[in-house]
Structures are given as structure tokens and as C-alpha cells.
């Protein structure tokens with residue numbers, strides 16, 4: 121099929137003002153009647169040809185202005201309804217279709233999950249319910265009527281406010297009518313019907329509007345929804361306080377379901393969530409789970425303005441809502457928790473997920489300009505790099521002007537389907553700042569590299585800093601232009617404080633921001649009192665790779681003194697990465713690894729520094745991952761050598777820090793009550809990190825300590841941390857603890873996902889066989905995306921040595937698995953195959969085996985468009 125291109129965008133020829141939907145719910149045969157009020161927009165449209173999109177649609181009836189349309193006046197295929205003779209003036213079209221929710225394993229459109237009817241329409245699911253102008257720039261007012269058997273679906277929900285409900289006399293059926301007064305695109309439509317438990321609450325908005333809040337879940341799980349409700353109320357308050365944005369309906373509903381392709385969905389007034397981002401209690405959820413629930417609840421709620429009230433003109437603009445909303449949820453979590461620790465965690469995610477995408481065959485701009493299958497563009501680039509671009513905008517403008525731009529954007533575009541041009545124009549017009557060069561961040565793919573060189577002239581008291589930016593070619597883009605990059609910085613003086621300077625030339629510097637705009641710029645700072653240690657890219661102020669010629673002793677100094685906590689963490693990571701890269705080369709050459717003593721000093725200094733918050737110290741003590749090292753190397757990657765180097769360094773650090781690990785661990789012990797707040801979570805994180813580092817020695821006492829930690833744990837965070845430590849060390853004791861864990865949680869699918877993940881990520885040669893065996897385990901379910909991701913997704917995405925086995929068995933397994941799953945759930949299949957994205961960076965033997973597996977998938981008949989697209993681009 122031909123690709124979609126941004127440059128081909130045309131405004132819709134027809135407008136749909138209102139949509140009335142009637143669902144007669146029945147598991148194998150739900151009857152949907154859609155009544156659309158339509159009018160032509162263009163002269164061309166007034167000629168009478170109307171095309172509505174469908175996907176696997178079974179048409180049962182078609183009426184225009186109440187009269188059946190003659191067969192000679194339309195052509196209906198499962199994917200397209202063409203009417204050849206519609207009126208020039210406004211008209212009403214009534215479309216009757218039959219849907220089989222029970223057979224819908226794609227989980228797009230209307231489907232059943234654990235007996236509940238639910239919908240997922242983003243991006244292109246609505247066309248699986250009825251024929252429609254299924255594109256985000258067609259905004260209509262929806263009224264939804266649901267009718268079902270009372271016993272099958274006592275709860276009937278749709279977008280908007282409830283209007284009416286009641287029994288159908290003489291039957292065991294009932295109905296409910298919902299009306300959403302805000303015009304919206306079809307991707308934001310939702311309905312849910314089922315037998316569900318609920319918790320309720322209320323929120324009074326800043327203008328005094330009383331809003332009813334409800335969270336629905338499976339019966340018996342209500343108590344696990346209270347944290348999500350608390351997070352929702354905090355999100356509503358925060359958006360008022362920070363952005364002045366208020367909720368707009370009488371009711372806000374969240375439904376947790378167990379079968380869901382995405383994390384969650386921001387349908388207007390009726391958010392549908394993957395239950396892993398709603399349910400949390402101390403016995404079943406880790407601190408990370410709590411943080412994710414808080415972040416995703418906030419994210420979907422924030423979409424009510426950035427996504428729903430202002431939506432996207434077309435799917436090329438996906439980052440307009442996603443990048444901005446990720447930025448907003450990151451800021452929310454930073455305000456709720458520790459800003460420094462949140463920033464480190466977000467940058468770790470960005471580097472682990474987005475950098476490899478940007479550096480491989482799937483690289484695409486934050487705003488793509490071409491796609492075959494939009495489902496494959498819900499990517500870390502659109503989301504996480506999209507958020508970084510908004511963050512840079514705020515750094516360039518400053519917080520006050522950023523807020524002015526946001527206010528203007530909302531004022532100007534409320535009710536619109538907008539573009540990135542509209543978004544940037546709001547900021548440019550509100551502040552007078554020229555953002556034309558900045559806009560390149562939306563169109564140029566790839567991670568820029570900045571090379572920094574500094575020189576201090578003692579006699580002249582001047583410091584010269586040369587910054588050079590470059591950007592490698594990416595698919596479809598060979599030539600790149602220099603971008604506008606905000607480089608937050610400080611010049612650290614001998615006593616650890618940032619030094620003042622008298623003047624600077626060679627570029628624009630605002631407060632602590634260098635505006636790098638040229639390919640290369642030399643800034644000369646005059647009146648600098650002593651030789652500075654440059655602290656660049658503070659807070660990771662731009663999503664780039666920074667190469668800086670800085671000595672180990674200066675990094676150690678920076679780790680001790682930098683006023684920017686992010687760069688203190690970064691200094692230690694840089695030291696560790698240098699060790700790990702050198703160590704990998706030594707493994708390959710068969711030489712003994714050498715450990716930089718400055719690294720042990722830096723780690724020990726942070727560990728012992730009680731002025732630093734525990735969560736931050738835990739982040740510093742966690743070394744770069746095997747995947748991080750592979751990315752840093754960039755070519756001829758040998759995952760075994762990397763793993764060996766990392767194990768050796770962990771042993772050296774564990775030995776070097778000695779009994780300080782035990783001492784700090786003991787000091788943090790003794791807490792029994794569980795509180796999910798960030799401070800308590802931070803103490804658990806540090807204690808669990810210390811346990812893990814100690815086990816790097818694999819001594820009998822360290823093993824005993826890990827087993828005791830597992831047995832004595834009073835919450836999931838500690839229990840899972842011990843289990844992860846034991847399994848990651850591939851200790852023989854792992855079998856017994858994994859089995860004990862499984863049996864304890866045998867009826868809790870979300871916890872069993874953690875178990876599946878641990879099983880799949882053991883770095884041992886028998887893991888692949890274990891994964892294959894688990895595919896037949898009763899606790900696994902082949903059609904549930906969470907189970908698939910927990911087992912197969914973790915194996916392919918998080919087990920570097922075993923997925924990348926030199927014999928290619930890991931790749932062959934993923935290919936077989938994907939070819940089978942593709943028949944049932946293409947979206948989840950395509951997502952799994954992203955694990956192949958860095959295949960070209962592997963050493964030659966593995967590279968050849970990965971390529972063979974990819975080519976085998978590509979050659980298969982009847983691939984879904986999703987999978988065909990990913991595999992084709994990965995091989996290109």
C-alpha cells in the first residue's frame with residue numbers, strides 16, 4: 121500500500137456535526153446503529169461522492185434521511201463505504217453494522233476483556249465499529265445509547281455526562297444514554313459495559329464545579345484503586361495550579377481492564393486503563409508501580425486539555441499531544457516527588473529507549489513526515505523525545521514566557537485540531553522569540569552529538585569553550601542543519617561553587633543557558649578567577665550525546681561538588697562508562713580488567729554523604745546497564761563480553777566498598793509500615809541497591825542476606841528486589857524462590873507478570889528453554905498483551921546475553937513467536953519486534969543470525985501491515 125505523507129494533507133471534504141450511536145450489546149453479534157449528520161464542505165464534495173472508512177465492517181443497513189439507500193447508489197467493502205449520490209445540503213446517514221466483540225483479538229475497536237465490553241479507538245479503531253471519516257480533524261458531538269442484558273452488563277458507560285437510564289419493559293435488558301457536549305474526533309470515542317466494582321469520590325474545581333469521580337475495576341479489587349483515585353485528585357489540582365486548566369464535565373470515569381494493547385487511553389470523560397496502571401497495594405505493587413500509576417493517571421487526565429480540547433489535525437502531529445503531555449506528567453511527578461531523581465529516571469528511560477531508536481533503522485523525526493502504519497509511531501521518539509523538545513522550549517524561553525505561550529496556545533486553539541506550526545506560533549507570538557531554527561527539532565531525526573573542548577588561560581583569566589554540534593544521517597535524511605540547543609551550564613571553581621565571570625563573547629548566553637545555534641561556536645569567558653571544571657548540559661538540558669575531554673579526577677571533583685544533582689549523577693556514570701567500555705575491550709582481548717580507583721572513590725563519597733537523599737544515592741550506585749554499554753560502543757557489540765565486564769566491575773566495586781555496604785544497609789533496615797511516598801521509597805531503593813551490590817561478591821553471607829531479605833520482606837518492593845537480585849545473579853537458589861513467589865501469588869495475574877519477567881531475564885543458557893516451557897504454563901495466557909510483554913517482551917528486550925545468543929536461537933524464537941501472534945494481535949507483535957532495532961550494531965556472527973530471522977519474517981505470507989512495516993524498515 122502507498123504510504124501516507126504529511127505533505128499530502130487535505131482538509132476533510134465533509135463535516136460530521138453530530139453522531140448518535142446505539143449499541144445493542146451481545147457478545148458474538150452486537151448491533152451498532154450510527155446516525156451521522158453530515159454536510160459537504162467543498163464544491164467537489166457537493167458533486168455527491170462520499171467515502172467513509174471501515175475495517176472488517178459487516179454492513180446490515182444504510183439509510184439516507186430516513187430512506188433506505190438503493191443498492192445502485194453505494195458500494196460497501198469491509199474497508200470502504202462509497203456513496204455516489206449524496207445531497208448537496210446537510211443530510212443524515214444511518215449506518216447499521218454487526219460487530220463480534222468476543223472474536224476481536226486485535227483489541228482495536230469493540231472487544232471483550234474478562235467478560236466486559238470495551239473499546240479502543242486510537243488511532244484507527246473506530247472504523248472497526250462503523251464506517252466513518254475516521255481522522256482526527258473531523259470533530260463531532262456524540263450521544264451514545266447502550267443497551268444490554270442487566271445480568272451481563274449492569275454497568276453501562278460512555279463519554280460525557282449521563283443523560284438517562286432505565287429498564288426495557290418486558291425484557292431483562294436495560295439502557296443508558298450518555299451525551300458529550302464537547303466536539304471530539306472519533307479516536308476519543310469510548311464505551312464500556314460490564315459487571316464491575318467501583319470506588320467513587322468528588323473534586324471541586326477552581327471555579328467551584330462539583331465533579332463526580334469514579335474508578336471501575338474487577339469486583340474485589342476496589343481497595344487497590346484508592347491510590348489511583350488519590351493521584352487523580354492531585355492531578356486535577358496540579359493542572360489548575362500550574363497551567364490554569366480546569367476539568368469540564370460533571371463526571372470523570374476511569375475503567376481498569378486486563379486486556380489492553382497500550383498503557384491507557386484518554387477517551388473524553390471515560391479513560392480506559394490497562395489495569396497495571398491503576399491497581400496498587402503494598403503487597404502486590406512495587407514503589408515503581410506506584411510511581412507509574414501516579415504518572416499514567418496524570419498523563420491521561422492531562423490529555424483532557426492537551427489532546428482532547430485541543431487535538432491533532434492529523435496523525436503526523438501525534439507529538440503535539442503526546443510530547444506535550446509526557447512533559448506535563450513528568451513535571452507533575454517532579455513536583456510530587458524528588459525533581460532530581462525524577463529527572464535522572466526520565467533521562468535513563470530516554471537513553472535506554474529513544475537513543476537506540478534514533479541511532480538505528482527505525483529512526484524518525486519527532487513529527488514524522490511519512491508512515492505506512494500509524495500504530496507503529498507511538499514511539500519513544502514521539503513521546504519521550506517529544507517531551508524533551510517541549511522541555512527545551514521552556515529552557516529557551518524561561519518559565520514565565522513558557523507559561524504565556526501555553527496560555528495563548530490554549531486560548532487560540534481550544535476546540536481545534538491543531539499542528540506543530542500552531543503550537544510554535546503560539547509561543548513565538550506570545551514572546552516575540554524566533555523559533556524557526558528551533559523547529560528543526562521536530563523534523564530532523566537522530567541524536568545530535570556535541571563535542572566540547574575547554575581551555576583556561578591563567579594569565580588572561582579567560583576560559584575558552586568550543587562547542588561543536590553534528591548530526592548523523594538517518595533514513596531519508598542525509599543532510600542536516602545545525603539546531604538551536606539550550607546548554608545549561610556552570611563553571612565550577614576550585615572550592616566547588618559556580619564561578620562568576622565578567623563577560624562572555626562568541627555566542628548568546630542567558631543566565632545559565634548557552635544558546636548553541638551554529639555548527640561550531642567558541643565562547644570566551646573573561647574574568648574567570650581560576651581554572652574551572654565545566655559542568656555542561658545540566659539537568660540534561662538537550663537530548664544529545666555530549667563528548668567532553670575531562671579527566672577522571674575532574675569527574676570525581678564534579679561528582680562531589682556540582683550544584684546540579686543531575687550532573688553529579690552524570691559524572692559518576694561517565695566514570696563508570698569509561699571503565700565498562702575499557703573493560704569490555706579487555707574481556708574480548710582476554711586481559712584482566714583494571715578498575716579506575718576514582719570510580720570507587722566517587723561511589724563511596726556519594727554513599728557516605730548523608731546530606732544526599734537516599735533515592736539519589738541509589739541512582740548513583742546503579743551502573744549503566746548492558747544495553748547502555750552496547751549503545752555506547754555502537755558497533756561490533758558482543759553482549760557476552762559486555763556482561764562479563766559489567767560483572768567484573770560490580771565485583772570490584774562491591775569489594776572496594778567492603779563492609780560499608782552492610783553498614784548502610786543495616787542503618788536503613790527496621791522500617792515495617794509501608795508508605796508509598798517518595799522519601800520512604802527512596803530509602804527502600806537505596807537499601808535494595810546495597811543488597812544487590814553486596815551480592816556481586818556471591819559470598820555465602822551475601823547469598824544468605826539476599827534470601828533473608830526475600831523471606832522477611834513486608835512489601836512487594838523489597839520482596840521483588842531480593843528476588844531480582846537472586847535471579848539476576850543466576851544463583852542456583854533461584855528456582856526455589858521463584859517457585860515460592862509464584863505459589864504465593866498464583867491468583868494475581870499482575871504479580872505473575874513480574875514473575876514471568878524475572879524468569880525471562882535470568883542471564884543463563886537454560887533461560888530460552890524455560891521461556892518456551894512457560895508459554896504452556898497455566899499462569900501464562902497467549903492473548904493477553906501484559907502476559908506476552910512480561911514473558912516474551914522481557915526476554916527479547918531485557919535479556920541481552922540470552923536473546924542475543926551467538927547460536928541465533930533467541931532470534932529464531934522471537935521470529936516464530938511473532939509469526940504466530942501476528943495472526944491475532946498485530947499491534948503487540950510489531951511492538952515486540954522492535955527488539956531487533958539495533959541488529960546492525962552486533963558483531964558479525966550475531967548480526968548475520970539476526971538478519972536471517974528478520975528476513976524469514978519478512979518473507980512470510982499474510983503479514984499484518986503493522987509487522988510488515990516494522991520488519992521492512994528494520995531491514996532497510
Ligand code: DPP
Pocket residue numbers: 242382383384385386419420423442
Ligand atoms: N493512550 C495513549 C497515551 O495516552 C495514546 N494516546 O499516550
Ligand code: ZN
Pocket residue numbers: 419423441442445
Ligand atoms: Zn498520551
